[in-house]
Amino acid sequence: MTPGILTIIVLVLTMAGYILGRRRALAVAKRDGVRLHSLPGHYGQAVALFTAVPALLLMGAWLFLQPLLIENQISSQIPDSVIPEGGARSLVMADVRRIAGGLDRLVEAGSFGEDDLSSMRADFTSVRGRLAEVGVALGSDVAPAVFDAAESYRGIANTSSLLRNAAVLATALGFGFLALRRIRPTLRARNVSETFIRSLLIGSSLVAILTTFGIVASLLFETIHFFRLYPARDFFFSTVWNPQFRGGSDLGILPLLWGTFYVSLVALLLAVPIGLMIAVYLAEYSGKALRSFAKPAIEILAGIPTIVYGLFALITVGPFLRDWIAQPLGLGSSSSSVLTAGLVMGIMLIPFVSSLSDDVINAVPQAMRDGSYGLGATQSETIMRVIMPAALPGIVGAILLAASRAIGETMIVVMGAGAAARLGLNPLEAMTTVTVKIVSQLTGDTEFASPETLVAFALGLTLFVFTLGLNILALYIVRKYREQYE
Amino acid sequence: MNMLTDAAVEETLQSGSKPAASKMAGKDVTVHYGEKQALFGVNLEVPERQVMALIGPSGCGKSTFLRCLNRMNDTIDICRVGGSILLDGEDIYDPRIDVVELRARVGMVFQKPNPFPKSIYENVAYGPRIHGLASKKSEFDEVVETSLQKAGLFNEVKDRLQEPGTGLSGGQQQRLCIARAIAVSPEVILMDEPCSALDPIATAKVEELIDELRENYTIVIVTHSMQQAARVSQRTAMFHLGNLVEEGPTDKMFTNPDDKRTQDYITGRFG
């Protein structure tokens, strides 16, 4: 029985539990001639929840833990002799898993009985061929110890799956019956299902929070690893970025931070004024009909994949700036430049600024406008002196959110600004950013052991700290603004 | 009539009998919100330097009429105004009239206090600033102080003029809004239920203030409180279903109205 079928069975039991619970509640109430504390449906829900939740939780835990436990046990079975020179135990374990899977498939296909397996044990050369038939390609012939390990892997996996099925079904039935037995008119079934639902919701939010913690923890862990191999002072204060895969590289973050800052600055210089003017126009001047059309139309910009913006930068904006501005002015001859990436990123950010600011401006109470018009202010006076100041914190929040988008953007930079780390002021030269370097340090098959690859995590953590800071600032400002009218 | 104190009755009797020139006048005013007609040919004169109260059941068009008087209805897209409204004999809906200047002459105080999210000082200085009524710091200081004083708020806030106006109590906020309106030296002040968000003590203060303002300003006030109308106004106009039912000296309206609907409304039989 696969986990999928098992889940379906549990769900069927759950449904049955609901119906039985509801019926029993009604029957008990009738027999005792009293009123039920909750609606009959609530009793059904309680039974259903007791049937489904513990069983599914058990199954989840089992599915998560079983491979870990089996792996541990098998891997201690494999003698060191079969591990090839310079290879890793984990590679051999991968083979074991694949062979076990292949054998499962052979047995399933029916071409093969369990007893054939023992004969196969005697003749190793055929193993590779037979497995290839079911699509499991092995690099070399199988060592006896590995084959044995695969066999016992299968054995343990099979028994523990059986155990799992039994345990899950027993839990579902057991808890279901218990809940069914507990039903009496005074049972506060409504509170039971409310509590259950609340814990479910809390659980879901925990998943998100724990994931964040997990990401930060892994970043932190690898970063510490990196700083053991490479001095933190050089990382933060060196102005040279020159990784050498043979060792002895300079990994200074400053050129990358500068590139990130410069590109984002150009982008925001374009996006903020245009976005704000769009927002003011939409919120204060345009009619309802135009607004309901224009706002979604502008938001489409936000839905374009950034790689498409990247293409636009690479093919259109870059060559245009080079041919019409950089070369005539003698400022550079590369089509990748800070200006290219910044301008294209700015276009991408316009809807972030305009849409959020428009919402914020709209949220300024009509009473503010009335008050100002009532004193004889014109529309633009009202906007400049009352609405914008009132909306300012929210607008700052919108800008900061756009800024954190800009800092984290990768694709547009790779295709627009290039990949050359450089500290310079000329916006028509190629430069690069933190995110681009994270990608390029991790591309290719290297182990995460050298400072050249581990630096990616330190870069990532730095970036994370920056954007987190910006986001917290933005949230703080937005929150402050909300309090103003309450 | 048992709801009015004797003093209030006497007050209204005296002041209501004073003859007064008309400051504003509506002639055959009609208002449509889209297809829906909200006012049907209203003729009403607002006497100078007196308080006129507009009363009537909810939805009868009091606010609509009030908003016509300084063209605040212009800010509502679907609103169309017909007929004419005169301020000192000039039609304010004439295309030659500058609505900015009009609103400086006819100020407005709203139902809910709506101070700007600025300092108390800046709230009051806002009007003079946009109309260029003051230029030096000392001039602004003076306008702010006298306006707050006239609104009876100065002593309460003189030590915290730089604090946000939104931090005041509801009653103080409403008086701040009145000070803000006074700061541009209007001739007429329109008030739409200015006390409906206030407690009785704050209400009493605002009513007292209205009574004092009558010396210098013409005031039109919409109210749902009959006692308030009787306490502060010299003339009262009764609206019903978009029509002006009757208009007259407040004491007469409350003791001996011509129209049965007025009688019924005042004694609480409908509305």
Ligand SMILES: Nc1ncnc2c1ncn2[C@@H]1O[C@H](COP(=O)(O)OP(=O)(O)OP(=O)(O)O)[C@@H](O)[C@H]1O
């Ligand atoms: N902005 C608007 N759009 C459409 N209809 C409106 C608008 N404002 C008012 N109306 C309509 O005009 C009529 C008169 O409204 P108005 O606000 O003048 O009543 P009111 O006498 O002030 O009532 P209340 O005492 O409840 O404030 C009502 O029927 C109302 O539905």
Ligand SMILES: [Mg+2]
């Ligand atoms: Mg009203």
